[in-house]
Amino acid sequence: MCTSIVEVVGAEGAGKGDSGWFELTRAVVSYDHPHHALLEDAVIIDFVNPALGPGARVAVELTLRSAKELNGALARAIAAAEGEEKARSRSV
Amino acid sequence: MAYEGMIAETISIDGDKNQPISAYVARPLGPGPFPGMVLMHHAPGWDEWYRETTRKFAHHGYAAISPNLYHRAGEGRSDDVAAKVRAEGGVPDAQVVGDGEGAVAWLRAQPYLNGKVAAFGTCSGGRHTFLLACHSKSIDAACDLWGGRVVMSPEELTPKQPTAPIEFTKNLSCPLLGLFGNEDRAPTPEQVNQHEAELKRHGKQYEFHRYDGAGHGFFYYDRPMYRVEQALDGWQKVFAFLRKHLAA
Secondary structure, rough: OOOOOHHHHHHEEEEOOOEEEEEEEEEEEEEEEOOOOOOOOOEEEEEEOOOHHHOOOOEEEOHHHHHHHHHHHHHHHHHHHHHHHHHHHOOO | OOOOOOEEEEEEEOHHHEEEEEEEEEOHHHHHHHEEEEOOEOEEOOHHHHHHHHHHHOOOOOOOEOOOOOOHHHOOHHHHHHHHHHOOOOOOHHHHHHHHHHHHHHHHHOOOOOEEEEEEEEOHHHHHHHHHHHHOOOOEEEEOOOOOOOOOOOOOOOOOOOOHHHOOOOHHOOOOEEEEOOOOOOOOOHHHHHHHHHHHHHHOOOOEEOOOOOOOOOOOHHHHOOOOHHHHHHHHHHHHHHHHHHHH
């Protein structure tokens, strides 16, 4: 890698890769050379489970602008979801 | 028409600490003698471009080997393996040097070698080539193509990359060719200048070529960074440098 921009976080959930769904353990966000997107550098997000081998990976390569828009969408969706969860816990 | 042929295949070699690693080799058919090339692959992995380039060197009369520096990350498609290595913070510099030494030793054991070996690498492979040339006494020339992070800030150093390669310049053991794009950000033109100043300071034999209108990875014909004129000139520079330093 030619940049050192790599962020790794734990990820609970599931991802759909080449051979179907698998359990996720980690998400990796980096800014590096993409494999497929026609960009010099891209925001690359890998949802992976290293215990299942390198192929257990769901990958996206985004322009910086797309990554920012995704970041905003995630923040909005999470805020709304937390509102839903709060309302649900009050009604129980 | 003269008969022309080559053999290209994957093999297993002894890498760092005699651990087995995979490698891709290509050479012209016939008894030789051929000069040797070790190809240190780039950050995107031990991929199709590196296999093609290994065969390109064979086409030009070299016995070429590209060790899989990501072998220990497991089997898989090169982009998946490269993603795993990226998440792990890359591969340790010391291990890469050991794997490179293993590839040189494998070449030197072949009966068709002319006794000379050069190393070649692009992107992180350029950085690794420079590191190998500073640690090994067994190569005769080195080609660093836009190797990023030869110059590193203290914040960039990690247990796997504990020393900025530029610190090893005094130990460079062979002539060095460097090709760089003036629009590159890793390395920046300023970092290339810094590296050149260090080579001069230690009286090392080198030639650096800087290309306007090119950034990082300008040889990669399948990427938007490809610059045909600069790439064609760059390949000429590579082969001229190798002819000069790898003749038996």
